[in-house]
Amino acid sequence: MAQTQTEESLQKKLKPRHITFMAMGGVIGTGIFKGSAGTIGLAGPGVIVTYIFAGLLLLVVMAAMAEMATVYKNRNMKDFVQEAFGSRVSFIMGWMYCFLWLSVCVIEVIAAGSFLQYWFADVPLWVLSLACAAFIILVNLLSVGVFGEFEFWLAGIKIAMIIIFIVLGAGLIFGIIPSDNTPYLQNYTQAGGFFPNGWTSIFSALLVVMFSYGGSELIGLTLTETENAEKVMPKIVGNFMFRIILFFTLPILIICGLIPWNEIGPESSPFVQVLASTGLPGAAHIMNFILVTAVLSAANSGIYGASRMMHSMAVGGEAPKALAKTNRNGSPINTLLVCTVVLLGGSMLGLFAQDQLFKVLLAVPGFVVILVWICIAASQLKLRNKYPVQPTFKVWGFPYITGVVVLILSVIAVMFVFDEGNRFSISICLAVLALLTIWSLIRFRKMNRKSA
Numbered sequence: 001m002a003q004t005q006t007e008e009s010l011q012k013k014l015k016p017r018h019i020t021f022m023a024m025g026g027v028i029g030t031g032i033f034k035g036s037a038g039t040i041g042l043a044g045p046g047v048i049v050t051y052i053f054a055g056l057l058l059l060v061v062m063a064a065m066a067e068m069a070t071v072y073k074n075r076n077m078k079d080f081v082q083e084a085f086g087s088r089v090s091f092i093m094g095w096m097y098c099f100l101w102l103s104v105c106v107i108e109v110i111a112a113g114s115f116l117q118y119w120f121a122d123v124p125l126w127v128l129s130l131a132c133a134a135f136i137i138l139v140n141l142l143s144v145g146v147f148g149e150f151e152f153w154l155a156g157i158k159i160a161m162i163i164i165f166i167v168l169g170a171g172l173i174f175g176i177i178p179s180d181n182t183p184y185l186q187n188y189t190q191a192g193g194f195f196p197n198g199w200t201s202i203f204s205a206l207l208v209v210m211f212s213y214g215g216s217e218l219i220g221l222t223l224t225e226t227e228n229a230e231k232v233m234p235k236i237v238g239n240f241m242f243r244i245i246l247f248f249t250l251p252i253l254i255i256c257g258l259i260p261w262n263e264i265g266p267e268s269s270p271f272v273q274v275l276a277s278t279g280l281p282g283a284a285h286i287m288n289f290i291l292v293t294a295v296l297s298a299a300n301s302g303i304y305g306a307s308r309m310m311h312s313m314a315v316g317g318e319a320p321k322a323l324a325k326t327n328r329n330g331s332p333i334n335t336l337l338v339c340t341v342v343l344l345g346g347s348m349l350g351l352f353a354q355d356q357l358f359k360v361l362l363a364v365p366g367f368v369v370i371l372v373w374i375c376i377a378a379s380q381l382k383l384r385n386k387y388p389v390q391p392t393f394k395v396w397g398f399p400y401i402t403g404v405v406v407l408i409l410s411v412i413a414v415m416f417v418f419d420e421g422n423r424f425s426i427s428i429c430l431a432v433l434a435l436l437t438i439w440s441l442i443r444f445r446k447m448n449r450k451s452a
């Protein structure tokens with residue numbers, strides 16, 4: 001028997017500013033604040049080309065999602081995939097997306113714990129990560145309106161911080177702000193130049209960069225909790241992409257301008273390292289506080305993404321019906337319980353292989369993000385000529401631009417499957433994908449037999 005509307009429906013209380021900042025909150029997190037140390041180490045200052053390239057791919061994916069939202073009202077991105085490729089593909093993509101966000105949440109709370117160790121060096125990483133996980137779960141139990149407002153301010157803090165960092169860094173680079181050493185532009189050309197490891201190195205950083213941008217598609221899950229989503233989406237996408245590229249490329253340029261790329265260590269955030277090296281009193285402590293806030297915001301968005309996708313699948317009969325239940329605040333209580341178990345368990349990973357933890361974990365969601373983007377873009381490519389009504393917003397240059405993006409993303413995915421450096425992480429992703437494929441074959445075969 002179907003559950004009542006009050007038991008499984010989500011509240012439409014998210015405003016455009018909530019959606020924009022929530023998606024930006026999911027994007028601007030560990031990938032830029034901690035993962036940027038790895039990408040700079042791989043490609044040097046030239047890594048900004050990687051960020052711009054990945055940003056252009058994302059622009060088309062987001063535009064494809066906005067277009068479909070104007071046609072299929074009150075439906076989310078998983079529904080778009082189902083409309084294009086059927087229930088089996090949407091089932092696999094939906095659970096892969098849950099896997100993506102749960103792994104992201106674990107990464108973010110561990111990152112928050114590692115940033116807290118800047119002040120509490122003697123406290124074990126797992127203890128600090130566990131405390132951060134508990135805080136995030138409590139926030140997600142609030143009503144969606146309160147949650148959206150909370151995330152709006154959390155994301156706002158880190159966006160403001162990045163703007164201040166860019167202005168402050170530019171002042172230090174060009175000597176406007178006095179410091180012990182004014183580098184001007186020399187750090188871009190020293191230590192091997194702008195592409196110290198060759199121009200092909202920009203591709204080696206792609207996986208972490210893709211992880212960094214992952215979360216932008218979170219907008220596609222807010223559609224069922226947004227009023228007039230078909231009108232709001234195109235406007236949000238246009239503004240969102242400009243801000244995302246701006247908030248990634250300029251900070252990277254500032255970091256590489258203030259510190260030679262080969263002197264940036266992986267042990268802490270490059271942002272903290274930069275401000276600590278300037279000698280400005282208290283700047284590193286303020287930055288570290290904001291970094292903790294930033295990654296908690298990203299984890300907050302991650303729990304939202306995982307819980308809403310599981311709720312959507314439960315409502316559609318693709319997950320246990322119990323996961324469709326919502327509490328009186330309109331929050332999917334049982335999916336949040338699942339997320340709680342995973343998040344608390346993931347926090348304990350700090351007990352093991354701490355040095356290699358981030359390298360392994362970052363590659364997992366990075367690869368899954370590529371697969372999800374392929375599904376979204378390919379859905380728009382297939383559905384355009386079958387729309388029941390004409391979209392009020394259209395992707396440019398159809399079908400060529402969307403087709404090229406699907407092809408490029410597919411080539412990137414194949415490249416990483418055969419990349420020895422990420423073999424363990426990609427193996428985990430492929431194993432999960434294989435299990436979900438087998439599960440879908442068994443599940444839908446049983447359903448077909450029952451309906452026959």
